[in-house]
Amino acid sequence: MILQKINYKLLYILILIPYLIGLFIPLMELDSAQHATMAMRMYYENDFFNIIKSHQPYLDKPHMHYWLAAISFKIFGVSEFSYRLPAFCFLLLGALSTFKLGKLLYNKDVGHIASLIFLSSQTIILSAHDVRTDAVLTGSIIFSLWKLISYFKTSKIVDIFFGFLFLGIAFNTKGLIAVVAIGLYIFSYLIYERNWKSIFNWKIGVGIFTFLLAIFPVLYAYYNQFDMHPELLVKGQKNVSGVKFILWDQVFNRLNAVGFEKTSPDYFFFFHTLLWAFIPFSLIGYIAIFNKIKFFIKIKFRKVAKQEFLTLGGFLSVILLISFSKFKLPHYLNILIPILSILTASFLVQLFLDKKEKYLKALLIIQYIIVGVLVLAVVYLSIFTFKISNWFLVIISVLGVFGLFYLAFQKRNYFTKIILLSVVAAAWINFNLNALFYPKLLKYQGGLQLAEIVVDKQIPIEKIYLLKETYNWSFDFYTKKNTKHISVEDLEKQNDIWLVVDEVNFKQIKEKVIDIQDVISVRHFPVTRLSGKFLNKKTRDKVLTNTYLIKL
Template identity: 45%
Template sequence: MISTARYWFYIALIVLVYIIGMFVTLFENDSAQFAVMAMRMVQENDFLNLFKGTEEYLDKPHMHYWLAALSYKIFGIHDWAYRIPGILSTLLGAYSCYGLGKLLYNKDVGRLSSLIFMTAQTMVLANIDVRTDAVLTGFTIFSIWQLATYIEKNTLKSIALGAFGAGIAFSTKGQIALVVIGISILCHLAYTRKWGQLLSWKVLVAIFVFALTIAPMLYAYYHQFDLHPEKVIRGKDNRSGIFFIFWEQSFERMSGEGIGKNSSDFFFFFHTFLWVFLPWTVLALIGYWTKVKAFWETKFAYRPNMDFLTVGGISILFLLISFAQFKLPHYMNILMPLYAILSAAFLYVLHQQQKLKLAKIILGIQYFILGLVVVFIFLVSFYVFKLEDWYSYLFLVMALALVTYFVLKKEPVHAKIVTVAIYSSLLLNGLMNAHFYPKLLEYQGGSTMAQKVKAENIPVDKIYKINERYTWALDFYDQDPVDIVSVPDLKNMKDVWVYATDKELEHLQKKGIDWNNQITVDQFRITRLQIKFLNPNTRKEKLNKMHLVHLD
């Protein structure tokens, strides 16, 4: 459907957008928090214990933090170094989408799958606002690909690699990895009727490889929690880390027990999907419906040119996660590879069967999405955060000219769908990574204050705070977590700095504490955007202030 040269040109542009995002300031809360947790490992040379600030951390397992810490060891403690494991895992995920698409269908579907996966909005976002999901998603689809290859080709190498991928994914976020891998592979086995592959001695090898892969994580949990029943975690003592990761973790998220509830809306992921898979959402929805209809009409009889791994896995898993009482948009990331392969296969069928009428409707929708992207770009560039330098305008004009050239260039309608969708993603996320996020993060108080600290040569070990409020961005960019001090103790301290909110400064004044120097920066919760903040005329109404004051 697309030439080899065009395919690699797209890959190069997508990777360029990812690389631009590598150097953006870390987002609070999760990205900066996880970066600090990994930083503590390196600074204290302690890779067994997980801490969130001063608290013992029993939630997500160790692999994400270990990989980030390894990157710090190699490249130093930088925001871009923190993002490297996530980006490499996403590239592994893209290659795995290619491999699985090729295995289930053909090379063209494999190529389209990798492009769709890498340009889905939530995956681009996952590589700038890096959490555990980038590593989880990459190794989960890698495992599914290798295990499906074992089912089809009966190779020892494939089942061993599949078990290794499952072990890394499990060590990154726990049971959800095994649920996604297991359900997807069971759907494939059920449709192909190749249950005999489970009776091979090679399955024992896979179990051994999986056990070996997760052993470091289990030992770390055993060392931190099982050996210390006196530790109280979320109000409970006698917590076993091993029991938690094998049993309690996912049930806590499903029920909301321990971590709390944030959404009982069963349809949360239904409307979330509408934006997380942009610009491919409509293609995926039509493709999913077409696949379900085809299986129903054939009464699930096996057809070599169809796969149940994607549509079956998506259906069961989507229903399952919708019952969870704690939901966030990025929880869907682990399903993006399956959606990518399903969408690519559907687009290939449109091409093969020459369904031009439906293809033209989809192309019209893609043009509409591209139009919205262009409107958004002009709105951001000339109103929300105005471009300031002449070269910024030059890059914008060049990008728009490139997109216009390829969009207007004549090519078959099915290839045009791919062209328009990919350039929609590149145009949007190129602007977001190069301009929108850097300007937005100027209003993240912690990272902005860290720049002031560096410029003023303020000793980071003399900065304190007077409550338990997390200060992840300041902690990371100062490379020294801010210590907590009580107000009575603060009265007896000299030549120190206090990082505080407006209310905390008022409290210090009431307690008779004065200061002789004050640095103030704007503060806004940048992951919760509001219209009034985006409007330059009303932005000040939504801003808070963070202060750094010097006590003589």
């Protein structure tokens, strides 16, 4: 092995530390807190068939993510830890599967380094605490891919079974896009291997049957909630088929932004988003992609021993597909990170084996620059953005900086220093973010603050309302109740109730001359949309708004 075993083990331990800390960070608005609240309703009402978003039928993402969270709530109770635990487990599965697939395609060293690159990627670390559906999706897709590639190499039926089972889990998490992505990965593998005959085998039939069994619970749940109730009003329409939606409409609605606000017309959105999503290996990843393209052009795509097209072909085909979507979000890239990690790891290992010291030295200089900039940015975010309240964590952070300097100047080969410096830097950066920065940042999440006040003052939850068409997911989750809704017109008919409102609605209520008996206000900022003015202590107050809990 290129790196000593102790190094691999130590690096795995270090990079998992920020993941573990992130399990206990308060949930963020919007999606993470929203999904947790929806799963909480499933658990409290013991209703796993229906997906409900604030008392309304929800037709978007399928059930698996919510089922896993609700089951976790049943076992461990309702908390941010319980909500995040299934996602964390699937990311560990993703890391294991990335290692296994890297080992299968190349060797053990490529597998380990790919797994470490996967775990070090900023978008993957972020997905472990800002939990949406993507952690479960990513883990299930790469596990399915590993097992299916293993089948094409060994013809073992057990690989077909688990490959298609987890393909079903991926479908149950995000819909048809999971099947399309894995299909493109498999096509990229087979077109280079010229192994089409392996598809025409009775074992594939067993796999398809397994897939259909795996997705049956979701199809039945959709049929039960929507197809059996044509009277339901869903996004302004009746006679909506849940089965048709998940089998067809969902993926094409997102590609065409039907029912969604167009986010970015930029066809290069995912290519430049990858620059931060794949940090600290983003530039090396791009170099690896161009190097692989150059290689296949040079050999004119002829079959060469110990080479594969899965990682390059799979990456390019999927990123091009989602780039033409009219509705784009950065976390759509997550399903690409495992195969990009393998591609990057194989590139680095090959440079080491070919003894291309000058090339590796240049890459190390790039990593010095990236890590240096990131360290300065994180020091500012963690120490200077908010008032320090835990000096013990700051001391640990400072010791970590000395550790990075030690790695930077230690006498080792360039390849080893690239891996050690990058992974340790990712661990240090996200330790600081998860232990020092995010806990302070989330104190500016209005709903969370009001929930703490409600619990502390023992305000009756059943007397608290939200205005119709407004949501406050962190308030719902941390009061452990789906807050009831009420119209402005009906407020005058009520007394002795509490209302959660933002600044705009607070002014509207005052204009209605509604008798307000008590006002509790907290400072609020949309914490997932950071700005320079917010991060600057001197200008922060200018961008803060108030969230109110008022008694009528």
